[in-house]
Amino acid sequence: KQEVTQIPAALSVPEGENLVLNCSFTDSAIYNLQWFRQDPGKGLTSLLLIQSSQREQTSGRLNASLDKSSGRSTLYIAASQPGDSATYLCAITGNQFYFGTGTSLTVIP
Amino acid sequence: DAGVIQSPRHEVTEMGQEVTLRCKPISGHNSLFWYRQTMMRGLELLIYFNNNVPIDDSGMPEDRFSAKMPNASFSTLKIQPSEPRDSAVYFCASSYSGISGYEQFFGPGTRLTVL
Numbered sequence: 001k002q003e004v005t006q007i008p009a010a011l012s013v014p015e016g017e018n019l020v021l022n023c024s025f026t027d028s029a030i031y032n033l034q035w036f037r038q039d040p041g042k043g044l045t046s047l048l049l050i051q052s053s054q055r056e057q058t059s060g061r062l063n064a065s066l067d068k069s070s071g072r073s074t075l076y077i078a079a080s081q082p083g084d085s086a087t088y089l090c091a092i093t094g095n096q097f098y099f100g101t102g103t104s105l106t107v108i109p
Numbered sequence: 110d111a112g113v114i115q116s117p118r119h120e121v122t123e124m125g126q127e128v129t130l131r132c133k134p135i136s137g138h139n140s141l142f143w144y145r146q147t148m149m150r151g152l153e154l155l156i157y158f159n160n161n162v163p164i165d166d167s168g169m170p171e172d173r174f175s176a177k178m179p180n181a182s183f184s185t186l187k188i189q190p191s192e193p194r195d196s197a198v199y200f201c202a203s204s205y206s207g208i209s210g211y212e213q214f215f216g217p218g219t220r221l222t223v224l
Contacts, residue, residue: 031211096165
């Protein structure tokens with residue numbers, strides 16, 4: 001069974017700092033990996049989707065990478081802002097669908 | 110497009126009552142997913158449909174839970190009878206399932222409280 005781990009569970013950084021969120025998975029047989037953000041009491045907003053054949057995807061200040069051989073994905077956020085404060089989840093699509101437990105990010109003004 | 114629509118947004122019911130959650134996927138999407146989110150267990154996939162057909166319901170916790178998708182624009186998740194441990198946020202998501210897999214788009218969720 002696929003296991004998806006996100007470390008750290010919580011992260012607090014000052015505004016303007018660049019940061020990296022990590023997602024690890026145990027089974028490299030995946031179709032794609034998707035990063036979401038979830039604001040308190042809200043649904044999930046899709047940020048980036050990386051296909052299994054891709055190495056990275058970029059959208060604005062966000063860059064996601066995928067290394068299937070090592071079972072890792074990272075979400076890089078440049079020049080963090082207080083509005084980036086949310087929980088970030090990674091999701092794996094393989095034979096089934098698995099979510100990580102998320103990293104709660106707080107960007108301090 | 111209005112995105113994935115879920116109703117009701119909040120539901121409070123008493124133990125033993127039947128609960129029906131509703132979802133309208135994004136037009137043109139052919140896959141639909143039901144998830145449950147709790148603090149203890151995070152996001153769990155309950156069931157998903159492809160072209161209105163249930164593909165994997167292994168995440169459905171027990172026989173009290175059932176899901177239907179009578180057509181491409183509507184799905185229901187029913188709990189009968191409901192129990193306090195069913196209290197959670199239930200999300201519906203949809204995607205277009207092509208050869209490149211699924212990019213899922215989530216609805217706002219239904220917060221269920223069973224007293």
